[in-house]
Amino acid sequence: MEDPTQxxxxxxxxxxxxxxxxDRQGLMAHLGARITHIGPGRVHIVLPxxxxxxxxxxxxxxxxxxxxxxxxxxxxALTLLPEDCEVLTVEYKINLLAPAxxxxxxxxxxxxxxxxxxxxxxxxxxxxxxxxxRKLVASGQQTLIRVSPTQ
Amino acid sequence: MEDPTQxxxxxxxxxxxxxxxxDRQGLMAHLGARITHIGPGRVHIVLPxxxxxxxxxxxxxxxxxxxxxxxxxxxxALTLLPEDCEVLTVEYKINLLAPAxxxxxxxxxxxxxxxxxxxxxxxxxxxxxxxxxRKLVASGQQTLIRVSPTQ
Amino acid sequence: MEDPTQxxxxxxxxxxxxxxxxDRQGLMAHLGARITHIGPGRVHIVLPxxxxxxxxxxxxxxxxxxxxxxxxxxxxALTLLPEDCEVLTVEYKINLLAPAxxxxxxxxxxxxxxxxxxxxxxxxxxxxxxxxxRKLVASGQQTLIRVSPTQ
Amino acid sequence: MEDPTQxxxxxxxxxxxxxxxxDRQGLMAHLGARITHIGPGRVHIVLPxxxxxxxxxxxxxxxxxxxxxxxxxxxxALTLLPEDCEVLTVEYKINLLAPAxxxxxxxxxxxxxxxxxxxxxxxxxxxxxxxxxRKLVASGQQTLIRVSPTQ
Numbered sequence: 356m357e358d359p360t361q362x363x364x365x366x367x368x369x370x371x372x373x374x375x376x377x378d379r380q381g382l383m384a385h386l387g388a389r390i391t392h393i394g395p396g397r398v399h400i401v402l403p404x405x406x407x408x409x410x411x412x413x414x415x416x417x418x419x420x421x422x423x424x425x426x427x428x429x430x431x432a433l434t435l436l437p438e439d440c441e442v443l444t445v446e447y448k449i450n451l452l453a454p455a456x457x458x459x460x461x462x463x464x465x466x467x468x469x470x471x472x473x474x475x476x477x478x479x480x481x482x483x484x485x486x487x488x489r490k491l492v493a494s495g496q497q498t499l500i501r502v503s504p505t506q
Numbered sequence: 507m508e509d510p511t512q513x514x515x516x517x518x519x520x521x522x523x524x525x526x527x528x529d530r531q532g533l534m535a536h537l538g539a540r541i542t543h544i545g546p547g548r549v550h551i552v553l554p555x556x557x558x559x560x561x562x563x564x565x566x567x568x569x570x571x572x573x574x575x576x577x578x579x580x581x582x583a584l585t586l587l588p589e590d591c592e593v594l595t596v597e598y599k600i601n602l603l604a605p606a607x608x609x610x611x612x613x614x615x616x617x618x619x620x621x622x623x624x625x626x627x628x629x630x631x632x633x634x635x636x637x638x639x640r641k642l643v644a645s646g647q648q649t650l651i652r653v654s655p656t657q
Numbered sequence: 658m659e660d661p662t663q664x665x666x667x668x669x670x671x672x673x674x675x676x677x678x679x680d681r682q683g684l685m686a687h688l689g690a691r692i693t694h695i696g697p698g699r700v701h702i703v704l705p706x707x708x709x710x711x712x713x714x715x716x717x718x719x720x721x722x723x724x725x726x727x728x729x730x731x732x733x734a735l736t737l738l739p740e741d742c743e744v745l746t747v748e749y750k751i752n753l754l755a756p757a758x759x760x761x762x763x764x765x766x767x768x769x770x771x772x773x774x775x776x777x778x779x780x781x782x783x784x785x786x787x788x789x790x791r792k793l794v795a796s797g798q799q800t801l802i803r804v805s806p807t808q
Numbered sequence: 809m810e811d812p813t814q815x816x817x818x819x820x821x822x823x824x825x826x827x828x829x830x831d832r833q834g835l836m837a838h839l840g841a842r843i844t845h846i847g848p849g850r851v852h853i854v855l856p857x858x859x860x861x862x863x864x865x866x867x868x869x870x871x872x873x874x875x876x877x878x879x880x881x882x883x884x885a886l887t888l889l890p891e892d893c894e895v896l897t898v899e900y901k902i903n904l905l906a907p908a909x910x911x912x913x914x915x916x917x918x919x920x921x922x923x924x925x926x927x928x929x930x931x932x933x934x935x936x937x938x939x940x941x942r943k944l945v946a947s948g949q950q951t952l953i954r955v956s957p958t959q
Contacts, residue, residue: 381560382567385536409532416533417595418573425569444568445775446646446800448599448750448901450928450949452921467947468905472774473747473802475903475947494920494928495597496903496949498748498800500775596926597951599750599901601777601798603770618796619754623925624898624953626752626796645769645777647752647798649899649951651926683862684869687838711834718835719897720875727871746870748948750901797899 365393365434372438373398373430380426388423390430396466398430403459415455420462420480420493424449427464428476428497435469442474442499449478449495457482460492467496474499516544516585523589524549524581531577539574541581547617549581554610566606571613571631571644575600578615579627579648586620593625593650600629600646608633611643618647625650667695667736674740675700675732682728690725692732698768700732705761717757722764722782722795726751729766730778730799737771744776744801751780751797759784762794769798776801818846818887825891826851826883833879841876843883849919851883856912868908873915873933873946877902880917881929881950888922895927895952902931902948910935913945920949927952 364370370393377383377390383400386408392399400423402408408419425444432442461481468475480493515521521544528534528541534551537559543550551574553559559570576595583593612632619626631644666672672695679685679692685702688710694701702725704710710721727746734744763783770777782795817823823846830836830843836853839861845852853876855861861872878897885895914934921928933946 376562379562380567381557382570385558406532407536411527411530416531416573418569418576419533421572421576422567422569425572444602446599446601446748446777446798448597448949450597450921450951451595452923452928468903468944470905475748475905477947491921494930494949496748496901496947498903597899597928597949599798601770601800603772603777619752619793621754626754626899628796642770645779645798647750647796647899649752678864681864682869683859684872687860708834709838713829713832718833718875720871720878721835723874723878724869724871727874728869746904748901748903750899752899753897 363394365395369393369434373433376433377430382422383426386419386422393430393434396431396435396469398427398434398464400427400462401459404457415460417451420451420455420460421449423460423462424464424478424480424493424495425497427462428478429464429499431464431466431476432474432499435466436501440501440503443502445498445500447478447495447497449493451493453490453492455480455482455492458485459483472501474501514545516546520544520585524584527584528581533573534577537570537573544581544585547582547586547620549578549585549615551578551613552610555608566611568602571602571606571611572600574611574613575615575629575631575644575646576648578613579629580615580650582615582617582627583625583650586617587652591652591654594653596624596649596651598629598646598648600644602644604641604643606631606633606643608641609636610634623652625652665696667697671695671736675735678735679732684724685728688721688724695732695736698733698737698771700729700736700766702729702764703761706759717762719753722753722757722762723751725762725764726766726780726782726795726797727799729764730780731766731801733766733768733778734776734801737768738803742803742805745804747775747800747802749780749797749799751795753795755792755794757782757784757794760787761785774803776803816847818848822846822887826886829886830883835875836879839872839875846883846887849884849888849922851880851887851917853880853915854912857910868913870904873904873908873913874902876913876915877917877931877933877946877948878950880915881931882917882952884917884919884929885927885952888919889954893954893956896955898951898953900931900948900950902946904946906943906945908933908935908945911938912936925954927954
């Protein structure tokens with residue numbers, strides 16, 4: 356498990372653009388998610404475990420897990436696009452590999468292929484305990500499309 | 507678009523079991539989702555549009571759309587299982603076909619195949635306006651696994 | 658199960674365009690597949706069962722099932738596009754619901770949403786016995802992108 | 809790009825079991841595919857480019873690409889199971905990232921999570937030229953279920 360603080364950062368302009376967009380997502384604030392890393396083609400989002408994001412057994416809900424994974428992939432794609440572009444999720448597929456236990460989950464979106472129109476990302480979500488133990492709890496793949504603001 | 511009120515209802519025992527489980531999902535309450543139909547192999551969940559479930563352009567976030575779709579499929583599967591069983595989402599894939607506009611979204615989970623161990627559901631999400639106009643905004647497919655309480 | 662012969666046919670020009678493209682797919686001929694219906698937004702492809710398309714237990718291989726499903730969806734998308742356009746599969750997801758038994762399989766691709774750039778299709782594959790018995794053996798969803806010949 | 813010859817081999821018994829099963833897949837022989845590496849949780853399958861596996865533009869057909877990717881993942885899962893078990897593909901999702909050009913494609917299936925009942929694999933397919941140039945042409949994720957011979 357690599358140390359996120361060792362990973363390359365995106366430029367200040369890109370990080371500001373991603374953070375500003377994230378801050379406009381009502382859902383991410385409502386869930387309690389925050390961005391913890393913005394690198395070129397890679398974004399990390401952390402979601403603390405609490406009752407408001409749980410399913411019926413108390414684990415983090417697959418829907419919350421997916422929501423932060425989807426956002427991590429979307430912003431990873433955005434880091435590689437020109438300033439005036441945005442992205443929309445075309446589709447994604449996610450396997451819930453294990454109950455999302457831990458004190459928080461960390462979703463990592465990584466660009467696998469950046470094309471002219473479409474971007475494909477790998478999505479990974481880890482359950483993380485405060486003592487540092489990490490476990491892969493979800494793994495997926497996402498397709499995004501680049502859109503211009505005037506579209 | 508068929509009228510949900512015309513669709514067959516599950517037995518009172520099944521409906522109670524589904525509703526009780528749903529009520530224990532902290533995320534569904536936190537998002538503001540509610541179950542509006544519980545039939546054999548089919549469940550509808552409604553999520554009203556509001557800032558707390560939005561993405562950066564004000565539409566309902568793909569993550570919220572997916573979360574209610576995932577829950578609708580999971581409970582659709584549960585309606586067909588013996589009383590002491592539960593289900594877990596193995597994986598799902600969802601296409602976001604159009605911006606999730608409307609006054610609310612309605613997610614419909616429908617069992618395509620109910621097997622001994624695995625259940626496969628179709629997931630559909632409609633954007634619905636208060637004047638009744640409906641539009642398919644997401645479509646997906648989900649695999650679930652049956653688990654016994656003692657597992 | 659609707660009768661394919663009752664389903665609307667595409668125009669002769671569209672049917673010719675689809676059939677000509679299909680005839681250039683070396684894989685379809687090599688597998689022994691043939692198109693049996695070309696309607697607007699819907700294409701059927703039949704693949705007879707034989708040793709050359711089998712997996713280790715003698716059933717039709719998931720890869721062969723997927724290949725004809727992918728082609729059925731691609732040609733369904735093509736029927737709705739202008740004459741000078743082609744489509745490429747962006748991605749697809751398929752559930753193998755049951756062993757692909759029967760004397761042949763019939764793959765049906767149906768357009769769910771036809772957009773300016775992307776088309777989304779539902780994929781269904783039935784195992785069919787010569788006595789007419791049909792069983793759904795695979796179900797999936799596919800995303801395609803429109804490309805111009807000069808691209 | 810790691811060198812497959814440097815990768816750990818599975819035990820002779822496991823390699824024989826995988827190879828024997830592969831040899832019973834009529835489709836793999838018919839396509840011209842062969843296994844080139846059998847490691848614990850990882851299998852490589854090579855498919856040479858030729859007209860019999862092409863789509864309408866002469867590239868390797870997405871269906872052939874998917875078929876070998878599906879088999880690579882299935883056998884990767886099999887390497888980690890007890891001797892008397894088999895696996896069936898539950899579902900997979902694959903993105904076709906680029907035209908499958910090259911003199912052959914190499915599909916690599918890698919186990920991401922091996923559970924008691926379900927195994928999840930990552931699928932990658934590279935287009936490879938005889939001069940050694942490699943390019944990722946497809947990427948996917950697959951779910952498999954363990955079955956006992958008596959089932």
